[in-house]
Amino acid sequence: MQNPTKQAQILPTTGTIDTPIGPLTFEGGYPTSESVAKLYDQLDFQRAVQTYLWAIPLVSFACWQEAQETVFGQEDGDLVLITSFRDRLGVLTCNATTPYLMGFLNLQRTGPLVIDYPKGMTAGGILDFWQRPITDLGLTGPDQGAGGKYLVIAPGQEVPQGAEGYRVVHSPTNNLFHALRVLATDPQEAEALSASYQAYSYADRENPRKTRIIPAADKPWSGWPANVLEYWRLLAKMLNEEPVHERDRMMVAMLKSLGIEKGKPFQPDARQQKILEQGAIVGEAMARSLTYAKRQPEAYTWPGTNWANMIQLEANQETEHYTALDERTAWFYEAVTLSAGMTTKTPGMGQQYMSTKKDKVGNWLQGGNHYTLNVPPNVPVKQFWAMTLYDTETRCFIDNPHEIAGLDSRMDLITNADGSVDLYFGPTAPTGKEKNWIPTVPGRGWFALFRFYAPTEPYFDRTWSLPDIEKII
Incomplete structure (x- = not known):
């Protein structure tokens, strides 16, 4: 029996309709075999x-x-030491100066894991495999630089008997990322702190395997x-x-x-x-x-410029009503790891990351052109600022024979009379300005990342800003 009330139809009962995926044909309301195949292919x-x-x-x-x-022969609990320009060519948007000690492990292979963390000037952390922080270690962690033993438990694992005295950390994933950054400036102290970091199975605590520090040694990866x-x-x-x-x-x-x-x-x-x-x-x-090409208006921190805040999400990747999918995609396509220190809005703490992909007139940055950026005086940082360039396709350093990826305020840069600094980007260095130059490669696009280490109030209240990069030739 037919429904006496005629409903508005989108699809024809019999016939063909044009759609964004091509024509679809129906017979008596059924899609034809050809249309079914097309629809399944498009669905998948x-x-x-x-x-x-x-x-x-x-x-x-x-x-x-x-x-x-x-590549490096890292086993569960080991850390790979990344120091040189060549070492860093595999890391998405890493900084150009800080040594990295980083490792991965699988708690199903190790069982409950002990991290014996050293006392001293260090910062570290553990992330799950969705790159969400589980806990900080060291100065920003629960031990606040005093060191101690952490016990990491995987999904489905029980806290072992006799685990009193450990800081118990529950991981939502079996695989983990763990890292250590030594902040001590004395080389001998830094080496001793690195060697003191130990990660091993709780079951082997009486005779634990020693964590190896494996130099990356310029191996391509x-x-x-x-x-x-x-x-x-x-x-x-x-x-x-x-x-x-x-x-x-x-x-x-x-x-x-x-x-x-x-x-x-x-x-x-x-x-x-x-x-x-x-x-x-x-x-x-x-x-x-x-x-x-971020489409969130709030990403563009300084109105009238092409600089955008790279991180548009919280460390846990959640908002009140949804997981920050687009924001998460944008960040983790061009970078790795995320922590509370990278998202904090507290002046004088953590880091902030501003990035630009276009010049002043809105054209994409290209390696065959020459550009300049005037960094105004009094950059709002308690520690230092850094400017680094990356290849658009790899999101890693621009592979260049000079092995220069970035500049920062701790270097011997040429400074203008007003305290500002002119930086230069291009395939060749401007005469007399070599100290302030970062090389690019013709035929390859690039983007810039300006890091604020311990940004101060003028960064957050927007009373200080960066101008756009300008093309010279």
Whole structure:
């Protein structure tokens, strides 16, 4: 029996309709076989794009972990020491001066893990594999520089008997990132503090394996998947190693039709492989748009300029009503790790990151051009400021024979009479201004990151600002 009330129809009962994915044909209300195939392909393609964006922080860490294990021979509890320009070419938007001591581990392999943290001038931390901070260590952590033993517990693990005296930390993921930064300026003290850091299985506490500090030694490596299918292989690997959190269940459901399912090997058929490849290409292009052309008006801190605050989310990646998906995608596509110190709004604490991808007239920054930036006097920082350039495609240092990636206020820069500093960017140095120059490479785009270390009130109340980068020739 027909419904006597005629409803407005979007799709034809019989016939063809043009849509953004091409024509769709119906017969008696049913989509034809050809249209069904097209719709399923489009459904899975859209799911591939969206899950690509969702998984960026997880896959980024998974790729980095695999590189440290295969390139540097890092085992659970070890730290890799990254110091030189060449060492840093694999790290997304790292700074140009601070030595890094960083490692990855898997709590299902180690069982409950002890981190015996040294007393002294250090800052460290533990992040889960969605790059959310679990706890700080050292001066900014619960020990406040006094050191002590932390006991890290994975999902499903019990706190062992006899664990009194440990600071117990529960991790929402099995895989972890842990890092140490030595703040002591005396080289011998710094070396002693680094050597004192120990991470080992609680079960081996009576005779623990010694944590190794492994120099990166200029070995070439990359912290980003080498090809599109590698991205999905790493995601499938992580899905099998990690619990599925409630907030992610719908996204994990989208992966099933793409050949990625918890508890099963990653073996996409030819159709799925093609869709995954296409989804990764479009997904990364969307990630670049979210990163390099932010559409949140609040990101542009100084009205009338192209400088944007790189971090548009809190350390836990949540807002009152939703997970900060676009903001998370933008940050973790061009960077790694996030902490409370990087998001604090307290003057004189932490860091702030401003980035620009365009010059004063709104054109993308290109490596074959010459540019200048006037850094006004009295930069609002208690510690120092730093300017670093990165390659648009790799999001790492611009690989150049001069091995120069950045400049900072602690260097012997040429200063103007009013206290301002003119910086220069281009494939060749301006005569007499070599101290203030950062090289670029023709044919490759680049972007700039200006770091404020311990920013003061004029940064937050916007009474101080950076002008745009200007093209010279």
